[in-house]
Amino acid sequence: MRRATVICVAAAGLALANAAVVRAIDTTQMPTPELQARYEGLTHELRCVQCQDEALADSPAGVAADLRREVRDMLLAGKSDDDVRNFMLARYGDFVLFRPRFVLKNVWLWAAPEVLLVVGALVAWRVVRKRARLVSADTEPLPDDGSN
Amino acid sequence: MINRFVIPMVAFVLLAVVLAVGIKHSPEKGVIASPLIGKPAPQFSLPSLSDPTHTVSSAALRGQWYLLNVWGSWCGTCRDEHQMLLDVRRSGRVRLIGLDWRDDDSQARGYLQQLGDPYEFVAADRDGRTAIDWGVYAAPESFLVNPAGIVVYKCMGELTPDIWEKEILSRLPKAQAAGS
Amino acid sequence: MLPELGHFALILALLLAGLQAFFGIAGPMFGRERWSAAVTPAVAGQFVMVATAVGCLMASFVGNDFSVKYVAENSNTALPVFYRVAALWGAHEGSLLLWIMLLALWTVAVAALGSRLPRLFLARVLGVLGLISFGFLLFTLATSNPFLRLDPAAGDGADLNPILQDPGLAGHPPVLYTGYVGFAVAFAFACGAMLEGRMDQNWARWTRPWVTAAWSFLTCGIAMGSFWAYYELGWGGFWFWDPVECASFMPWLVGTALIHSLAVTDKRGLFKSWTLLLSVLAFSLSLLGTFLVRSGVLVSVHSFAADPSRGVFILSFLIVMIGGALSLYARRAPLLKSPAGFELGARESFLLFNNVLLVMAAGTVLAGTLAPLISGALGLGTVSVGPPFFNPTFMLAMLPLLALLSIGIHASWKRGRLGTQRRTLLYTFVAAAVLGCGLVYGIYSHGSLLTPVGATLGLWIILSSLVDPVDRLRRGLSLPRAVIGMTVAHLGLAIAVIALTTVQSFTNERDIALAPGASATVGGYQFRFDGVAPIEGPNYDGVGGTLVVTRDGAPVAVLKPQKRRYSVQHQVTTETAIHYSRGNNILVALGEDLGAGHWSVRIQIRPLVSFIWIAAVIMALGGALAISDRRYRLARTPSAVPAAAAPEHA
Numbered sequence: 007m008r009r010a011t012v013i014c015v016a017a018a019g020l021a022l023a024n025a026a027v028v029r030a031i032d033t034t035q036m037p038t039p040e041l042q043a044r045y046e047g048l049t050h051e052l053r054c055v056q057c058q059d060e061a062l063a064d065s066p067a068g069v070a071a072d073l074r075r076e077v078r079d080m081l082l083a084g085k086s087d088d089d090v091r092n093f094m095l096a097r098y099g100d101f102v103l104f105r106p107r108f109v110l111k112n113v114w115l116w117a118a119p120e121v122l123l124v125v126g127a128l129v130a131w132r133v134v135r136k137r138a139r140l141v142s143a144d145t146e147p148l149p150d151d152g153s154n
Numbered sequence: 155m156i157n158r159f160v161i162p163m164v165a166f167v168l169l170a171v172v173l174a175v176g177i178k179h180s181p182e183k184g185v186i187a188s189p190l191i192g193k194p195a196p197q198f199s200l201p202s203l204s205d206p207t208h209t210v211s212s213a214a215l216r217g218q219w220y221l222l223n224v225w226g227s228w229c230g231t232c233r234d235e236h237q238m239l240l241d242v243r244r245s246g247r248v249r250l251i252g253l254d255w256r257d258d259d260s261q262a263r264g265y266l267q268q269l270g271d272p273y274e275f276v277a278a279d280r281d282g283r284t285a286i287d288w289g290v291y292a293a294p295e296s297f298l299v300n301p302a303g304i305v306v307y308k309c310m311g312e313l314t315p316d317i318w319e320k321e322i323l324s325r326l327p328k329a330q331a332a333g334s
Numbered sequence: 335m336l337p338e339l340g341h342f343a344l345i346l347a348l349l350l351a352g353l354q355a356f357f358g359i360a361g362p363m364f365g366r367e368r369w370s371a372a373v374t375p376a377v378a379g380q381f382v383m384v385a386t387a388v389g390c391l392m393a394s395f396v397g398n399d400f401s402v403k404y405v406a407e408n409s410n411t412a413l414p415v416f417y418r419v420a421a422l423w424g425a426h427e428g429s430l431l432l433w434i435m436l437l438a439l440w441t442v443a444v445a446a447l448g449s450r451l452p453r454l455f456l457a458r459v460l461g462v463l464g465l466i467s468f469g470f471l472l473f474t475l476a477t478s479n480p481f482l483r484l485d486p487a488a489g490d491g492a493d494l495n496p497i498l499q500d501p502g503l504a505g506h507p508p509v510l511y512t513g514y515v516g517f518a519v520a521f522a523f524a525c526g527a528m529l530e531g532r533m534d535q536n537w538a539r540w541t542r543p544w545v546t547a548a549w550s551f552l553t554c555g556i557a558m559g560s561f562w563a564y565y566e567l568g569w570g571g572f573w574f575w576d577p578v579e580c581a582s583f584m585p586w587l588v589g590t591a592l593i594h595s596l597a598v599t600d601k602r603g604l605f606k607s608w609t610l611l612l613s614v615l616a617f618s619l620s621l622l623g624t625f626l627v628r629s630g631v632l633v634s635v636h637s638f639a640a641d642p643s644r645g646v647f648i649l650s651f652l653i654v655m656i657g658g659a660l661s662l663y664a665r666r667a668p669l670l671k672s673p674a675g676f677e678l679g680a681r682e683s684f685l686l687f688n689n690v691l692l693v694m695a696a697g698t699v700l701a702g703t704l705a706p707l708i709s710g711a712l713g714l715g716t717v718s719v720g721p722p723f724f725n726p727t728f729m730l731a732m733l734p735l736l737a738l739l740s741i742g743i744h745a746s747w748k749r750g751r752l753g754t755q756r757r758t759l760l761y762t763f764v765a766a767a768v769l770g771c772g773l774v775y776g777i778y779s780h781g782s783l784l785t786p787v788g789a790t791l792g793l794w795i796i797l798s799s800l801v802d803p804v805d806r807l808r809r810g811l812s813l814p815r816a817v818i819g820m821t822v823a824h825l826g827l828a829i830a831v832i833a834l835t836t837v838q839s840f841t842n843e844r845d846i847a848l849a850p851g852a853s854a855t856v857g858g859y860q861f862r863f864d865g866v867a868p869i870e871g872p873n874y875d876g877v878g879g880t881l882v883v884t885r886d887g888a889p890v891a892v893l894k895p896q897k898r899r900y901s902v903q904h905q906v907t908t909e910t911a912i913h914y915s916r917g918n919n920i921l922v923a924l925g926e927d928l929g930a931g932h933w934s935v936r937i938q939i940r941p942l943v944s945f946i947w948i949a950a951v952i953m954a955l956g957g958a959l960a961i962s963d964r965r966y967r968l969a970r971t972p973s974a975v976p977a978a979a980a981p982e983h984a
Contacts, residue, residue: 029569029908031925031934033847053718055291059576061720064569068256069291072282097289099189104720106705111714118701119694119727126690134683137604140675141748148747149601159667162611163660166618169704170653176631176707177645187716 030066034078041081048077048090053102061104188289188308195222195299196287203254203262203276210275215299219326220249222297223273223313224285226257227265229293235312236269242318243272247326248298252276255285255293298322337402340390341481347383347434348475350376351467354441358461359529362454370457377445377460380467381438388422388435391480395422401487404428404480410493410902412873420504421494426628426644427480429507433624434470436508436515437463444519444544451540458526459519466518469651477644493873493902502562510555510582514620516548517585520592521617524610525659528666538600538609543961545596545613549589550957556582557950565910569923570843570938572946575724577632580703581623584696588616591692594685601747602674604682607667608689614663618656619696625652631707679750684742688735695731699724729784736791736831739824740766740798758801766794778840788835795828816963823956830949833942842939850931857939859920860884865931866924874898876906879924879933883913890915893922895935919943 032049036042046063052073054065062070062077073094080090094102106112190196199211223239225232243250252273254262259278266276279285288297298307298321307321354376361369391404395418400406408421408428423432441463448456474480497503523541527533534540559579564572573579592612599609626632629645676682701708702719709717740762744755752759770789799821806813842857850865864880876898883890893911900907910923918941925934 031569031845031923031936033845033925033934051720051722053720069282069285072256072286076283076286096189097286098291099187099289100716101187101718103718105722106717106719111709112717114708114712115701115705115717115719115723119698119730122694122697123690123730126694130683130686130690133686134676134678137675137682138677140673141677142675144673144675144748146674157664157668159607159664162614163657163664166656166660170649170657172704172707172711173625173629173631173645173649173652175711177629177642177649179710180629180631180642180645 029060029064030070032063032074034074036078036081044087045078045081048081048087049074051104052077052091052094053104055098055102058101188305188310190289190297190305191308193305194303195297195305196284198253198277198279198284198287200277200279200284203252203259203266203278206259206278210277215249215251216303217301218249219301220251220299221322222251222253222288222299224253224255224288224290224293224295224297226255226293227261228257231312232294233269235294235314236272238313238315238318239272240270241315242313247323249274253284253288253290254278255290256280256282298325300325336390336393337399337481337483340387340394341479343383343386343390344471344475344479344481347380347387347438348468348471350380350383351464351471354380354464355461355468356464358457358459358464361461362457363529370454373457373460373464374445376464377441380464381442384431384435384438387481388431391428391431392419392422395419398491399487400489400491401483401485402480403482403484406484406488406491408491408494410491410873412902413491413494413499414872416501417494417499417504420498423507424494424498427474427478429511430470430474430478431480432507432511433515434467434474436511437467437470437518440512440516440519441467444522448540452534455526455530455534458529459522462522462525462529463518466522466655469655473644473647473651477641477647491902493900496874496898496900496903496905496907497567499873499900500562500566502558502566506555506558506562509551509558513548513550513552513555514582514585514623516544516551517589517613517617517620519544519548520613521659524613525662528610528659528662531666531669533606533610533670535603538596539966541613542593542596542600543966545589545592545616546957546961549586549593550954550961552582552586552589553950553954553957556586557947561947564943565912565921566907569908569910569936570841570921570940572943575699575702575719575721577703578623578627580699580724581619581626584699584703585616585619585623587692587696587699588612588619591689591696592616594688594692598682598685602676602682603672604674604676605686605689606670606672607663610667610670611663612689612693614656614659618652618659619700621648621652621655624648626703632703674748676748677750679745679752681742681745681747681750683750684738684745687738687742691731691735691738695728695735698727698731702727733787733791736795736827739827740791740794743798743824744801758798762797762801763794766790766797769793774839782839785835785839788831788839792828792832792835795824795831799824799828814963814965816960816965819956819958819960819963821956822959823953826949826952826954826956828949829945829952833945833949836942837940837946840941843937845925845934845936847928847932847934854935854937856937857918858885859890859939861922861935861937863933863935866927866933869896869898871898873902874900877924877927879922879935881911881922881935881937883920885915891920893920895922895924897924914944917941 034045036045049063050061052062054060054062054067054070056067056069057065062073077090080093091103100107106115108116195212197212199209202208202210221242239250242248250273254276256279294312296309296313297305300306306325309317309321354373357369357376358373360366361373394402394405395409396415398409398411404425404427408424409418413421423429441460444463445460520541523544527537560572564570592609595605595609595612598605625645625648629648630641631645702723705717705719709715741759744758745752767790770793771786774786774789803813803817803821844854844856846854848854848863850863853860853862862882864882866877866879869876869878876896878894878896881893883893891913893913895911896909898907898909908923910921913920918939921938921940923936925936927933
């Protein structure tokens with residue numbers, strides 16, 4: 007893994023930005039706008055396996071250029087987006103996706119925001135109910151200091 | 155009932171455990187665990203480096219253990235590992251096959267001439283497609299494949315004597331006969 | 335000589351920080367008057383020592399002293415002086431020193447401005463700050479000493495990473511860290527209250543300005559980082575949900591919640607234990623961020639050179655500080671109860687919803703950031719998380735938040751009285767919706783569903799925020815700075831929302847290969863590529879391209895993007911060229927030489943993107959205005975005015 011970093015970075019172990027300073031500009035043109043949109047979507051959704059903090063679209067690494075070519079060829083051959091993703095998954099595993107798959111082992115992750123929302127809502131409901139009951143008994147005047 | 159004021163502390167303890175485990179595994183961070191382990195090795199059919207008119211294919215490797223080593227003349231770490239590969243060849247414990255990844259043929263041949271050729275044969279993967287099939291993302295990498303054609307181990311990075319003993323020799327049957 | 339002096343100063347600083355911590359905490363605890371009184375001199379002493387150390391290191395940089403390992407790794411004789419100074423925080427060791435320096439500054443500020451705080455409480459606060467300083471100083475001296483020597487001295491340095499040789503990035507760490515570190519003050523205030531076992535009725539009033547100040551700095555710091563990414567690193571991208579970006583964003587979200595929770599605690603004495611928890615949480619996230627960036631547990635663009643041993647140290651520090659604070663919380667927080675009440679439609683409710691949603695957002699970001707670690711620890715294998723996870727989940731929390739803001743801002747304390755605001759609510763919403771949808775579909779003929787939603791929410795916030803101030807001015811009522819500040823900050827937020835919506839919906843981008851003389855059309859502008867020419871700078875050379883931009887034949891700009899090769903590190907950077915025209919940011923970047931004079935070029939038109947960062951500055955300005963309100967300079971007096979005369983909206 008360290009080699010991968012060295013290949014990406016001119017001076018390893020130094021300073022703040024530890025990844026490729028130069029991004030790739032991918033000038034691939036697909037024959038139709040629809041294919042172009044799918045190509046760009048996929049290359050941005052896939053992680054570069056060598057410069058691992060970049061999307062496939064942005065990475066200057068050689069293997070990234072190869073993988074972009076694979077994506078292009080697969081789309082031109084009529085494969086679906088899922089076919090492309092599965093191709094990458096079979097070879098590199100989950101690490102290569104920026105969007106975690108909707109599978110059982112990732113349930114906790116995709117459910118986390120909703121669970122937090124529900125828990126938060128319940129807590130808020132309980133607090134509001136409790137405080138609403140105390141309102142009539144609460145005769146303390148509000149502090150008058152022009153505060154908002 | 156649970157004292158709800160203890161919840162933050164409990165949550166933090168769990169977090170600390172996760173972080174501690176993370177530190178323990180951090181040297182492996184970014185090392186992509188190969189999804190090929192336990193799966194059939196990808197088939198290939200590529201020109202041989204020594205004689206481009208001749209094709210070498212994985213079909214010839216069936217029925218025996220082999221170690222596929224991905225390298226390139228442009229790769230610095232590959233040079234570091236080269237001596238180890240010569241030793242592997244000399245030991246005769248496993249067939250050593252080279253995959254010359256995205257390289258210039260003449261430069262690759264020159265490299266082997268200069269440092270010695272440990273490989274039984276070298277497949278020239280000029281456009282990198284085969285390497286992608288094997289899930290290669292940096293050089294050098296080495297794959298150990300069993301006689302049934304299943305990938306049993308992937309060495310990411312330099313093949314050191316330590317890895318050779320602990321990971322590869324331990325998986326090979328005792329004193330396998332050399333060569334084909 | 336100087337480096338040794340600096341090193342020695344750091345050791346003294348460590349000792350003084352230790353004394354500060356000891357006197358500050360043990361003094362009040364054991365009733366030792368002299369110990370409590372000794373805290374302030376310790377604070378001053380520690381600051382002087384830290385400043386000395388920083389001064390020595392800075393002198394070593396400016397003087398090109400390459401016998402100091404850190405200077406040799408991060409500087410070079412050809413490096414311009416400005417960057418030699420900035421190089422001080424260019425890598426791990428120096429940036430830690432910056433952390434420590436800023437913490438010492440905040441501590442001095444608390445000591446100086448806290449003269450009206452009860453003596454023992456102030457001592458405790460300073461003691462806790464001293465404990466944090468002690469931990470960081472110990473970490474620095476033990477694992478990350480910037481004063482280590484090279485023997486023999488290097489002939490010349492390895493140069494500052496070229497990507498950092500940029501004015502924007504020079505300023506980003508100090509501002510960001512000021513914010514990050516500033517939350518330590520709130521943390522200390524919270525610990526002070528918990529150590530005391532009670533919350534003074536003025537506690538919230540004391541804490542608010544410190545939290546707002548830290549928050550303002552953090553807002554600016556994050557914006558600077560985002561702006562820098564836009565024109566330097568990301569080539570037009572400005573937010574990647576990178577682990578280190580997330581690490582700075584989480585304290586910001588919790589800090590925002592804290593500001594709002596403190597308002598309730600200040601006004602009504604409610605949510606006391608929750609505010610304490612948020613104070614601890616904000617700084618904990620700052621510490622967590624420090625851990626993530628320096629321990630090497632996550633893959634990131636920003637991370638400093640990874641070192642697991644550093645990770646262990648920081649984690650231990652985290653356990654001591656956060657674990658300590660949270661166990662204190664578990665014991666002391668249950669004692670804080672309040673009999674106050676409020677109705678469902680009251681301001682308190684809305685601030686509660688605000689907190690729930692912000693904490694939910696922070697939790698989501700935390701889950702996504704730590705997902706690889708959590709998945710690994712649970713044995714679930716690998717998972718990788720990026721914008722496709724963060725974007726939708728973040729919006730899930732934000733959209734309701736933005737809508738509730740426009741409603742809640744009209745709610746009165748305790749009794750809400752939203753019913754009387756029905757017409758205001760309706761008019762502002764309709765006006766915003768009409769204006770929003772009209773602008774969206776008038777200027778641009780397309781857009782996803784979120785485009786008019788974002789525009790409407792943003793405009794609704796603007797209109798709603800202005801209702802009360804305008805009303806007060808019309809009626810000749812006073813408009814306290816705090817209310818102005820709040821309004822300005824909310825307006826800033828609204829501008830950010832509108833800008834983000836516009837940018838996400840209407841960015842026009844093409845990556846294209848151009849031959850000299852060839853043209854491309856993007857977003858209504860024509861770009862003619864006039865080839866490249868060699869360029870040279872103080873410590874770099876390279877090529878500069880020329881692109882002539884016109885619109886309907888009329889000249890707009892001549893853009894000159896560059897590719898630089900820095901001579902020492904042989905690292906290549908790309909300097910984008912940006913032009914601002916009619917609300918659009920036109921960005922051009924050079925890619926690769928494709929042979930025969932052809933070059934790959936990125937052309938990007940982003941409408942209103944600069945307003946994202948302008949909005950951040952406006953938000954920070956709002957915070958600054960709020961802090962300047964005179965109520966923070968007066969001690970609270972018990973309310974003598976009968977409730978009926980008190981303005982209900984206040």
